Amino acid sequence: MNRTARRKFVSGLVVFLCGLAVAVALVPLFFVFAYVLQKGFSSLNWDFFTKMPKPVGESGGGMANAMLGTLYLIAIASVLAIPVGVVAGVYLSEYGKKPFGSLVRFTADVLNGVPSIVIGIFAYGLAVLPVKHFSALAGGLALGFMMVPIITRTTEELLNLVPGSLREGSLALGATRARAAFSVMLPAALPGIMTGILVALARIAGETAPLLFTAFNNRFFSARLDQPISSLPVQVYTYAVSPYEDWHRQAWAGALVLVGFVFVFSVLARVVTRRLERMHRT
Amino acid sequence: MKAMRFLLTLVFGAVMALAASTAQGQTVQINGAGATFPYPIYSKWFAEYNKMHPEVEINYQSIGSGGGIRQLSNQTVFFGATDGPMTPEQQFAAPGPILHLPTVLGAVVPIYNIPGVDTPLKFSGKVLADVIMGKVTKWNDAAIAGLNPGVKLPATDITVAHRSDGSGTTYIFVDYLSKVSPDFKKTVGVATSVNWPVGVGGKGNEGVAGLVKQTPGSIGYVELVYAQQNKIDFGSVQNFDGEFVTASLASVTAAASAAAKAMPKDFRVSITNAPGKGAYPISSFTWLLFYEHPGDRKRAKIMVDFMKWALTEGQKYASDLSYAPLPQEVIALEMDALKRISL
Amino acid sequence: MKTPSSRRSSDDRGFRLGTGFFALLVVLLVAGIFWELYRTSQLSLSKFGFRFWTGKTWDPVSGEFGALPFIWGTLYSSVLAMLISTPIALGIAIFLSELSPRVLRTPLAFLTELLAAIPSIVYGLWGVFVLVPLVRQLQVVTPEWMRKFPLFSGPPLGVGMLSAALILAVMVIPFTSSVAREVLKAVPYTQREAAYALGATRLEAILAALRFGRTGIIGAIILGFGRAVGETMAVTMVIGNNPQITTSLFKPQYTMAAVLANEFTEAADDLYLSALIEIGLVLFIITLIINALSRLLIWQVTREVKVKTTPRPVSTMAFSAPTGAE
Numbered sequence: 006m007n008r009t010a011r012r013k014f015v016s017g018l019v020v021f022l023c024g025l026a027v028a029v030a031l032v033p034l035f036f037v038f039a040y041v042l043q044k045g046f047s048s049l050n051w052d053f054f055t056k057m058p059k060p061v062g063e064s065g066g067g068m069a070n071a072m073l074g075t076l077y078l079i080a081i082a083s084v085l086a087i088p089v090g091v092v093a094g095v096y097l098s099e100y101g102k103k104p105f106g107s108l109v110r111f112t113a114d115v116l117n118g119v120p121s122i123v124i125g126i127f128a129y130g131l132a133v134l135p136v137k138h139f140s141a142l143a144g145g146l147a148l149g150f151m152m153v154p155i156i157t158r159t160t161e162e163l164l165n166l167v168p169g170s171l172r173e174g175s176l177a178l179g180a181t182r183a184r185a186a187f188s189v190m191l192p193a194a195l196p197g198i199m200t201g202i203l204v205a206l207a208r209i210a211g212e213t214a215p216l217l218f219t220a221f222n223n224r225f226f227s228a229r230l231d232q233p234i235s236s237l238p239v240q241v242y243t244y245a246v247s248p249y250e251d252w253h254r255q256a257w258a259g260a261l262v263l264v265g266f267v268f269v270f271s272v273l274a275r276v277v278t279r280r281l282e283r284m285h286r287t
Numbered sequence: 288m289k290a291m292r293f294l295l296t297l298v299f300g301a302v303m304a305l306a307a308s309t310a311q312g313q314t315v316q317i318n319g320a321g322a323t324f325p326y327p328i329y330s331k332w333f334a335e336y337n338k339m340h341p342e343v344e345i346n347y348q349s350i351g352s353g354g355g356i357r358q359l360s361n362q363t364v365f366f367g368a369t370d371g372p373m374t375p376e377q378q379f380a381a382p383g384p385i386l387h388l389p390t391v392l393g394a395v396v397p398i399y400n401i402p403g404v405d406t407p408l409k410f411s412g413k414v415l416a417d418v419i420m421g422k423v424t425k426w427n428d429a430a431i432a433g434l435n436p437g438v439k440l441p442a443t444d445i446t447v448a449h450r451s452d453g454s455g456t457t458y459i460f461v462d463y464l465s466k467v468s469p470d471f472k473k474t475v476g477v478a479t480s481v482n483w484p485v486g487v488g489g490k491g492n493e494g495v496a497g498l499v500k501q502t503p504g505s506i507g508y509v510e511l512v513y514a515q516q517n518k519i520d521f522g523s524v525q526n527f528d529g530e531f532v533t534a535s536l537a538s539v540t541a542a543a544s545a546a547a548k549a550m551p552k553d554f555r556v557s558i559t560n561a562p563g564k565g566a567y568p569i570s571s572f573t574w575l576l577f578y579e580h581p582g583d584r585k586r587a588k589i590m591v592d593f594m595k596w597a598l599t600e601g602q603k604y605a606s607d608l609s610y611a612p613l614p615q616e617v618i619a620l621e622m623d624a625l626k627r628i629s630l
Numbered sequence: 631m632k633t634p635s636s637r638r639s640s641d642d643r644g645f646r647l648g649t650g651f652f653a654l655l656v657v658l659l660v661a662g663i664f665w666e667l668y669r670t671s672q673l674s675l676s677k678f679g680f681r682f683w684t685g686k687t688w689d690p691v692s693g694e695f696g697a698l699p700f701i702w703g704t705l706y707s708s709v710l711a712m713l714i715s716t717p718i719a720l721g722i723a724i725f726l727s728e729l730s731p732r733v734l735r736t737p738l739a740f741l742t743e744l745l746a747a748i749p750s751i752v753y754g755l756w757g758v759f760v761l762v763p764l765v766r767q768l769q770v771v772t773p774e775w776m777r778k779f780p781l782f783s784g785p786p787l788g789v790g791m792l793s794a795a796l797i798l799a800v801m802v803i804p805f806t807s808s809v810a811r812e813v814l815k816a817v818p819y820t821q822r823e824a825a826y827a828l829g830a831t832r833l834e835a836i837l838a839a840l841r842f843g844r845t846g847i848i849g850a851i852i853l854g855f856g857r858a859v860g861e862t863m864a865v866t867m868v869i870g871n872n873p874q875i876t877t878s879l880f881k882p883q884y885t886m887a888a889v890l891a892n893e894f895t896e897a898a899d900d901l902y903l904s905a906l907i908e909i910g911l912v913l914f915i916i917t918l919i920i921n922a923l924s925r926l927l928i929w930q931v932t933r934e935v936k937v938k939t940t941p942r943p944v945s946t947m948a949f950s951a952p953t954g955a956e
Contacts (some may be wrong), residue, residue: 016833020729026721027730027738030807033800034745037756044759060330061516093656096649109653111922112660118853118921119663119914120860122890126910127663129894130670137362138318153656183645211749214862214887218895224333225316225344232316233346238751242863245755247493249516253759260752267747275740320895354896380899444785451871453690453896480896482689487787487882488871490892501763502787 038264045261048254058224058240064251068259070226071240074141077228078220078236079206081145086152087202093153094160094198095186101161110161113154124150125215133219141227141234144220148209155208159201163194200277207270211263213238237263316344317586321355321368323491324456324510325573328391328608329368332601336593343589349491353453353479359385359576365586367576370455371462371479372555384579386628387554388621389572390597392543392611394534395459396521396569398499398514399506401426403441408522409434409531412467412560412568415524418506419447419464420474421485426504441504448498448507451488453480459571460508463559467568512609526568527560538567539611547614554617554624570611580629588630598622667911673904682908688873688889690897695905697912699873703883707791707865708858710879711798716851719803723810723850728822728836739811746804754867757797762788762868765796769880784880789870792879797868798858806854809928813846814839816932842931849927856920860913862887886913 052067059066093113097106125147132143167190175185191198221233222243241259244252326349333345350358352369359367360381372387397410410418414430417423423430427440450457458479465472475481487502489495492509496517499507511534514521523533532538542561550556560568575594581587598621602612613621668675674682678695685696726739766788776782784790817839825835840847870882871892886909897903 012831012834016831019833019836023721023725023729026718027725030718030722030745030803031741034741036760037748037753037800040756040760041752060334061327089652089655092649092652096646096653099649100646105650105653109656111925112657114925115918115921116656116660118856118860118917119660120862120887120917122860122862122887123663123667123910123914123917126890126894126907127666130666131662133363134361139363150659153659157653157656181641181645183641183648186645186649207747211751213749213751214891217891221318221320222348223316223318223346224330225337225346227314227316227344227346229316233318233348238749238863241751241755242867245751245758246490246497246867249493256755260755263749264752267749268744271740271744271747350895357896376899446785446787451892453893476691478691480690482687482691486872487789488892490871498789502766504785505787 041257041260041264044254044257045259048258049261053255053258057226061249066255068237068240068255068262070223071235071237071259072262073226074220074223074235075210075237077141077234078145078148078216079210081141081230082148082152082209083202083206085146085149086156086205090153090156091160091191091198093157094164095191097157097161098164098190099182099186110158113157116150117154117158120214121147121151121212122214122217125217125219128215128219136231138231139219139221139233140231141220142230144216144234144236147215147219148212151209151212151215152202152205155205156198156202159205160194160198163197163201164190166197167193196277197281200274203270204274207267210266211238213242314342314344315585315589316346317366317589318346318348318364319355319366319368319575320348320350320358320364321576322352322370322455322573323349323493324352324370324393324395324454324459325368325391325610326492327510327512327516328605328610331604331608332593332597335601335604336596343593345593349493351450351452351479351491352455352458355576356479357453359578365581365583366590368574369479369576370571370573371458372557372574373576374478381578383581386577386579386624387574388577388594388624389554389574389613389617391573391602391605391613392539392570393573393609394511394539394567394570395456395463395508396511396514396534397506397524398496398509398519398521400499400501400503400520401441401443402503404438404520406435406438407520407533408438409525410522411525412464416464416468416471418445419449419483419486420471421447443504446502446505447483447486448489448495448502448505449483449486450480450491450495452490454491455479455571455573456492456508456510457481459559459569462557462571463569466560515609524568526566527562528564528566530565532565532567534567534569536606536609536611538565539570540614542566542568542570543572543611543614543617547616550617550620552624554621572613577628579627584630587628591625591628591630594625595622663914664911667907667914671904671908671911673901674908675904677901678905682905683912686875690893690902693899693901695901697886697905697909699875700884700886700889700909702875703791703869703873704859704885704887706877706883707794707798707869707885708855710791710795711802711858712851712855714795714799715803715806715854718799719806719850719854720810720847722803722807723814724836724840726807727811727814728839729832739808742804742807745800746808750801750861750863753797753801754864757793757864757868761797762793764788765790765793765880768792780877781879784876784878787870787880787882789868790878790880790882791869794865794869794883794885795879797864798861801861801864802854802858805857806850809850809853810847813843813850813928813931816846817843845927846931849924849931852920852924852927856917856924859920860887860917862891866891886910 055069056067057070128143128147132146133139171189172185175189216236216239222239223233223235237259241256244256329347333347352371355367355369356373356377358364424445425442426445427442432440461477465477489498492513495507496509496513499505500519523531526532541563542558545561546556546558558570598618605612682697686698687694687696766786769786772782821839821842822835825838865885866888871884872882873884890910894906897906
């Protein structure tokens, strides 16, 4: 075989292998999805969504408190993280060229990479130990800390995409920079930022480790900030490592709900991004 | 976009409304944590009590005796639960005097998973200790075969499953093993968390039961009800008098009878390897832990009322879940001790 | 009297300081985490010093805390995971950015993103009920002569290093591949065009692009490694939780993140808790270094080319930006 033919063969082979790689990666995805779907679907019933857990060994009951708990926790996290993230993002897009801007960007990236269990330890020391109880607030704090870097970076990037002419135009009309940023630039970038927030929410909704010693767990549903609260990932974990078949079924159902949640948000994010792309092209 | 924003506001609004409505009632929530050993009966008790008193929500999380003691000392929970009594160091480290109140009696059983073996195996204390220490490594070892003539044991490797968390169940188990094997006492010792020579760790009674159930050739130790509810094989153990006793209500009660007559004032007593006919050697009390002077009077009153119920009405539920109810003498002493909690 | 322009500049200064304060909060958060971890691990730091990291025994009963088994477990599982996942992740990145027909690109990219978004606990669940029995079967059918080697020794438990490495690999693949894709996108097309002009095959053109972006690709791999290091839930459910140091793929071992999840709530005394937090501190520092290093490498490639005209799919940003693994 002459050199050219050999090169072409190798090239074709590698192309094939890359396609194979995609297939290989998608196999576990399919596996996991299919398994969760199959196992979870059969355990999904109206009870699951509306009932509280039953005592150990009794079958039936549901994860109503866990699902409400997760919604509650991500609500708290959002209230804490969104203002900080968005405003920090505004700062970065307005004044980000300075060295301080680079520092902020760097620390945001670092924060993004911190294992969530370490964030949980931090929140434990900050919000559980001093007041001597586990709380929904501590859990929400831990989750909020994880949201901040995502929202900050998303806000900055999307603000940078808004044409500079918008800012210049409003400044030319006499607006202060604050006005230009908050009343003109931010609304223009809002759809993308909202998507970023939704995606961040979907991510923290599935986190277990930081909640293990902050929000702890709760058999009942308590809407108080200063009491432990149940959450879907923690409940799924507790049930999964137990030896009760009934709890295993419910764990799969809970996993299905989590995956469904993530799926819906990913689709939403894609749709919005596509619309954004179309907007910016015209 | 508008639709999404609308949807989000709706969701948040619904959550807040729900929050407001649930916070409306005068429900008091009391948090406790600790042993997994009595979790089945505690969860039953708290659920029943909640049915009778809907405004009382007792939230118990089974994170292991070590966790219960720790969280109680940190005061992040109102009460703790343990099957290994607090050590003097632990008691000293707590911010106030803590009362140990026995609730039920339970048994720790050696569970195993040997495909093909149907008859319950017999274990002597020494053999059990050697297996756990990793000195006996195969199921068909002479030591095990000698105790079980007629049973066809395979040449499978023994995998030991133990607790990865701090556990009162561990405490009970190693307390017994240390009493019957000086070697074990020297190598491993007695505590809620020990340095296991061999084996895999599972979290909670649930974790060990799960491990044994899924791993052929494994042996572990769990509270009796976990073995029964999950239909895991468990063996009988040789007691102080030499009989091979299977864990049951009767055998556990027999183990407690001697201790009941001589119960120390702080209720911290070990009844493993108890003498007596038909006594199951790996039995134990399990305790709820309360501060004698908790700051929160309201919760203290609720828990004292709960304990009074648990020591009388609650004992009915014990036998269904394979825990032995407390001897009457002990209950009388406890009712007295409850007065020590300042209300 | 305040003139319009002076009023504007004081407003602007207020704006800068106000928003700057929030930006500062981000920095303070990270500094706060470091400070808090450092402060609460003092007891252990001062008692054990460097011995902490060379000690092999983790014995809460006697107060002997040596964290080497956890470092071993973390490194072994993460390196194995990277060995398995990197070729696949790079293959995907190359396929999606260079080779695939345009029509396939979006759905495939979406599917890999979905893989990245699945919560760790779901992987853990699948790991316990599907992967572990599979690995146990694998162990059972491993021939006796292979089991003699230390690499394959150990009872057929299913839980152990191999299961942990496999599940980590599955979790890291989409992550590494999307960052690698970003890097490849940043490589200017002129690189490939030049290669084709010189008569290169497809592979050789791709290799040219890869060479250009090689520092960024390495950065992507390092980022993936960082994610594997910090992964908690899925690992702790399948690794067996036994602090032993062994090269065996089949024996149960323990990682830093897993021991934190298991033992934190019940560290029965201050020294124990402090030792655990010290592990947390080191985990924090390791991921900090990994992130900084990889960001630097990736930045080197992407800054050369500013070709951002369309916004990146936001979901990629959230999941491909160095995400805190859990």
